[in-house]
Amino acid sequence: MSRLTAVADVIEAFKQKGFDFVGKTGNGWFKLRGVLTPPGAEKGCPCEVQLDPTFFELPRIRLLDIPAELPKAVPHLGAEGDLCYLAKATVVLDIYDPVGQSLACLQRAALVLGQILSGAMIEDLAEEFFAYWDGWFCFVDMQGEDLGRQNCFVAEANGNSLWFISDNEVRTKEKLNSLGYKVTNKTVLTYRVKSTAQPRPLTSHWPPETVADILAWQSTLDPRCRRKIHDRIKEGERKKANGVLIVIESPLMTYGFVVLFDRQALAQKTKVNDRKDMSYGLKVMPISMVRIDDRYLAQRNIPKSKTLAGRRIALVGCGTIGGYLADMLVKAGAGTCGGKITLVDFDCLLPQNIGRHRLGFPDLLSNKAEAMAKELKRLSPGAEVQALPVDVRQAQLGQLDLLIDATGEESLGHWLCGRYRAPTPMLSVWIEGPGTAVRALLRANASGACYRCLWHRHRRGELRSTRDPLPAILAGHGCEGLYVPFPASVSVQAASLGAEMALDWINDVHSAALQTRLIDQTHQLATPDCDPLQDRDCPICHS
Helix, strand or coil, X not given: CCHHHHHHHHHHHHHCCCCEEEEECCCCCEEEEEEECCCCCCCCEEEEEEECCCCCCCCEEEECCCCCCCCCXXXXXXXXXXXXXXXXXXXXXXXXXXXXXXXXXXXHHHHXXXXXXXXXXXXXXHHCHHHHCCCEEEEEECCCCCCXXXXXXXEEECCEEEEEEECCHHHHHHHHHHHCCEEEEEECCEEEEECCCCCCCCCCCCCCCEHHHHHXXXXXXXXXXXXXXXXXXXXXXXXXXXXXXXXXXXXXXEEEEEEECCHHHHHHHHCCCCCCCHHHHCEXXXXXXXXXXXXXXXXXXXCCCCCCCCCEEEEECCCHHHHHHHHHHHHCCCCCCCCEEEEECXXXXXXXXXXXXXXXXXXXXXXXXXXXXXXXXHHCCCCCEEEECCCHHHCCCCCCCEEEECCCCHHHHHHHHHHCCCCCCEEEEEEECCCCEEEEEEXXXXXXXXXXXXXXXXXXXXXXXXXXXXXXXXXXXXXXXXXXXXXXXXXHHHHHXXXXXXXXXXXXXXXXXXXXXXXXXXXXXXXXXXCCECCCCCCCCCC
């Protein structure tokens, strides 16, 4: 079926439902108008339907006349009549059934409209609050929980201004520099208050336009927060500021608003006999708070789980595994919130390394640890990343919460086990054969097997990754030397396994201490994930 035929069929199907074609939008979508009638209702609401000619996108449905009896704020209905009847990511449209899918969307929209008109789904207002609180962007980079006066400054780039709230100006400026913004000498008087209530718009009067509206709204949510907000506004008034930004920390989100002081009106308040609080009539503007703090950036993808924030982590080896693993660790919070990640590698990035390394041509001939630290600071300016371009045997790593060996060098792994004994947790990650399997071993306590223990078990034919012997494939020539060939995808999988085990460790999630991921499916897995015991012949565990 051609696209033109499909569009014609859909338009004809909508005509049977009382919708007439009225033209196209500027981007080529087809517009139809008719009446959207909820199930069981005698009458409906005039609406416009816009159809994507490719049928990949959900039809857009907008009420042309919002019923007068509806409150000012209702769930799933925008101020301009746009009806949110389906969340985009919750359905997959069948492009081979455009008629059926489009009519199903119309039916769903009619059902949602009926629920809105009946007063149902009102609780959804809380989940949709951000859509009802749309305003000027303010970026929040606060790691701490301190309330009260905050540091808010203005940064500019290409003539555009943005507000930034920070509890560490040095850290935030690093982030701004990475965005190309420069801090100006302008500041915004800002206060941070905390509320126990999740925000939701008032159905009777929305949006709030004055301080009186804000205070009345907050009284329905959290009376104590309402008093704190009023106190901060009056404090800004006493400081003779041009305005004050109030940031409200609620259980699920941060939001805020700006009060603009009318100095001329407030001046009249100086009369002795005028005791009226003039702040009630001051205008307010909603502010959309966008969190850019490192805690949030790491936590968002793993809600209700601990991150690696605040931990002292050393990663030995910034080669093909370590480069990708370092990136994943920082994305999981390593080096943030008072923590630090130390990268140790004395080697330089050579042309033959680039094919499977996290770094690329711009870092050629640079020390791997230093280049990787520079790259991580570029991607995550708030992270504390230290590079040690030395042999780890000469490094002073200090007290550690977790040591990670990503070198793949067996003898060095044995040395690290002996040098950094339990109770320092140690995670070893390596690749076996020419990318045949990736493995990782976590020694989390004094009773667990160490990396050296595996060497003794392997000599007895135990705890091997594959049933058949691993292939011995070497490549290279001349002064380049021999190396084991495997694609970068194997390195990524090894790094992913290491990152997953590190997160399990920090969250006290029991997972096997020795884990194997078979990459070459022509082989059979020999050792299921397990918790190996210390080997009786290990000189480290039994010294």
